[in-house]
Amino acid sequence: MLKTTLLSLLAVLAVAALLFVVVIGRERTWEIVAGKHDRGPYDFAQARRSPTSNDALACSEGLCAEPDFTISPFEDSPEAVIERFTQKLLSTDKLARRVDDGNDPSRARFVTYSPVMRFPDTIDLAARKLPDGRTGLMAYARAQLGKKDLGKNRERLEALFAGS
Known part of the structure; x- marks a missing residue:
């Protein structure tokens, strides 16, 4: 009973x-x-990674320590690089939303969601001039929930920068 x-x-x-x-x-x-899905801006200078395997870091050579993969530098200005990848992300990921205030044109932050369960992830992009005049890019994607993302944040960043 x-x-x-x-x-x-x-x-x-x-x-x-x-x-x-x-x-x-x-x-x-x-x-x-x-809590809120926007985790706030990522501090690339401190480069604190998630203690669990639910994040991904990608950077142009020399811009961050131990990235998961590197991004080739660009000939465009930092602002143009951020705009390019903002448009690409928003056009390829219908669940992505830009959440920063847009005051710094060399940075952008997005929240996106997994297709079925809508688990939230935050993506930060930052671009800066390199000593050789080209623009380097840093990208960090992190999950808000769980301890493992089965590589989804890395896949998301790799897809964003594929063919760049």
Whole structure:
């Protein structure tokens, strides 16, 4: 009897949770559970990585220590490089939204979501002039929830910079 009551209670709670997600929405549900999706700007100077394997770092040579992969420098200005990748990200990822205020044209920050569960991730981009006159780029993508992202943030950055 107790076992049946417990199972019934768990079933009711599961249905209530599902209804909550359906009514509130997946993105809003995660915001209620884990806080604002915009994690704020990433400090590339300090370069603190996530202690878990749910982030990815990519940089032009010499701009950060131990990137997951490197990004070739560009001939354009830092502002043009950021605009180029802002447009590419927003056109290829329909769930991405720019969340910074746009006051620094050499930086951009986005929140995007996984397609099914809408887990939020933050992507930071920063560009700067290199000593040789070209523009170097730094990119950091990090998950808000969980300890593993199964390489999704790295895949996202690799796709963004593919063919660049």
